[in-house]
Amino acid sequence: MAATAPISAVARTILANARILRAGPSVNWFLLRYMGKFNVLQRGGRLIVHSHLPPLNSKAYSRFIDEHLLAESPGPSHAQIGITDACPQNCGYCYNRGREGVLMDTPTILAVIRELKSMGVFWIGLTGGEPLLNRDIVRIVEEIGEDCSAKLFTTGSNLTQRLAADLKQAGLFYVTVSLDHMEETKHDQIRGRRGAFRTARRALEIFRALGGMHVSVSSVLSGDMLRTERVEEFLAYLQRLEVDEAWLSEAKPSTQACWKLENVITESERQDLIRLQDRWNKKGGLTVNYLGHFEDRRHFGCTAGQKMVFIDPFGEVSPCVFIPMTFGNVREGSLRTIYGGMRSRFPAQDHCFVNTNYMHFRDHDGRKLPFGREESLSILNEVRFGPLPQFFRLQNGRSGTRRRQQDRQQTGDR
Ligand code: SF4
Numbered sequence: 001m002a003a004t005a006p007i008s009a010v011a012r013t014i015l016a017n018a019r020i021l022r023a024g025p026s027v028n029w030f031l032l033r034y035m036g037k038f039n040v041l042q043r044g045g046r047l048i049v050h051s052h053l054p055p056l057n058s059k060a061y062s063r064f065i066d067e068h069l070l071a072e073s074p075g076p077s078h079a080q081i082g083i084t085d086a087c088p089q090n091c092g093y094c095y096n097r098g099r100e101g102v103l104m105d106t107p108t109i110l111a112v113i114r115e116l117k118s119m120g121v122f123w124i125g126l127t128g129g130e131p132l133l134n135r136d137i138v139r140i141v142e143e144i145g146e147d148c149s150a151k152l153f154t155t156g157s158n159l160t161q162r163l164a165a166d167l168k169q170a171g172l173f174y175v176t177v178s179l180d181h182m183e184e185t186k187h188d189q190i191r192g193r194r195g196a197f198r199t200a201r202r203a204l205e206i207f208r209a210l211g212g213m214h215v216s217v218s219s220v221l222s223g224d225m226l227r228t229e230r231v232e233e234f235l236a237y238l239q240r241l242e243v244d245e246a247w248l249s250e251a252k253p254s255t256q257a258c259w260k261l262e263n264v265i266t267e268s269e270r271q272d273l274i275r276l277q278d279r280w281n282k283k284g285g286l287t288v289n290y291l292g293h294f295e296d297r298r299h300f301g302c303t304a305g306q307k308m309v310f311i312d313p314f315g316e317v318s319p320c321v322f323i324p325m326t327f328g329n330v331r332e333g334s335l336r337t338i339y340g341g342m343r344s345r346f347p348a349q350d351h352c353f354v355n356t357n358y359m360h361f362r363d364h365d366g367r368k369l370p371f372g373r374e375e376s377l378s379i380l381n382e383v384r385f386g387p388l389p390q391f392f393r394l395q396n397g398r399s400g401t402r403r404r405q406q407d408r409q410q411t412g413d414r
Pocket residue numbers: 252295301302303304308320321322323351352353354355
């Protein structure tokens with residue numbers, strides 16, 4: 001497990017980023033309170049709040065400050081790319097189910113990465129299918145480069161010590177291995193493959209043994225694992241495995257088989273997980289990062305299609321991995337243009353889009369997913385977006401004040 005960063009290292013990093021103060025007192029106070037909920041860890045010379053944000057002393061974090069906090073870039077900050085659809089496992093909740101077409105080749109994936117970065121993306125999740133089954137994964141990681149955080153989401157299949165070392169050498173720092181349960185048979189059952197648990201455990205050992213990487217476990221909580229005492233048990237188990245972070249999320253109603261109320265987390269279960277996360281992080285050691293906390297209305301909310309974008313293995317552009325809608329294919333138009341059209345229809349909002357709108361999917365012909373552009377637009381006509389989450393309210397307030405000051409200045413100048 002990574003050590004807690006010394007106060008002096010955190011202080012030096014804060015001073016090096018002092019320009020963040022220009023984002024205004026309310027945004028800074030928000031960030032301080034948000035980040036204060038996590039222990040800052042030190043691993044391989046990097047300071048980490050959690051793996052959904054770049055290390056505090058990285059070029060990627062500087063881009064977050066300069067391009068998003070200060071320049072208020074309208075582009076996305078986070079992207080996920082499906083670099084293959086092949087996967088030896090078969091999870092019931094898989095968001096890739098039904099997606100099909102012609103796979104993106106490596107030059108297309110590299111071009112997508114370059115375009116995403118030019119649009120402001122500073123965090124890229126490599127997913128699939130199983131991303132390690134893409135034979136060019138090392139080249140893909142290299143392309144992401146130092147000024148953008150890469151995070152690998154893997155089942156561990158196909159990992160060798162050599163491949164892990166090559167990925168590290170190429171610049172990979174954040175890795176997360178899927179583990180949904182602490183009981184071998186249960187995990188294998190959820191993943192639809194015998195041996196999945198052992199594969200995951202072995203991958204964790206390989207990455208940990210390499211040293212200098214931030215190693216987390218990604219868990220999709222469903223069924224009995226949504227009970228607080230089960231999650232507590234699971235986190236204690238992960239602590240014994242000495243991983244750096246537990247990245248928790250719940251199963252989402254992304255595909256036909258899951259478009260049912262009983263598959264959607266309740267608000268009280270969600271709040272229980274947020275409290276549990278906060279309790280664990282106060283203890284120190286293992287970082288607990290529940291996505292429902294990041295995406296809560298008091299924090300960053302749902303930024304699907306606004307700050308988050310997903311390019312699936314076939315080049316379809318969706319607002320988030322869990323939303324089965326496409327707004328175009330990267331081979332048929334510029335990613336910037338497709339994203340621009342999508343973004344104008346997806347304001348940041350205070351609740352998870354897919355959890356609250358999956359019922360609209362049922363009324364449309366969802367035999368083939370994702371829904372095409374026209375069908376997606378028609379679904380959006382039935383959707384009511386909620387108010388802005390706290391972070392964007394504060395940022396908008398700041399921009400509003402700045403605009404009013406500029407207006408007053410211009411009026412005074414006349
Ligand atoms: S729809 Fe929004 S809140 Fe839900 S998982 Fe996607 S980005 Fe997160």
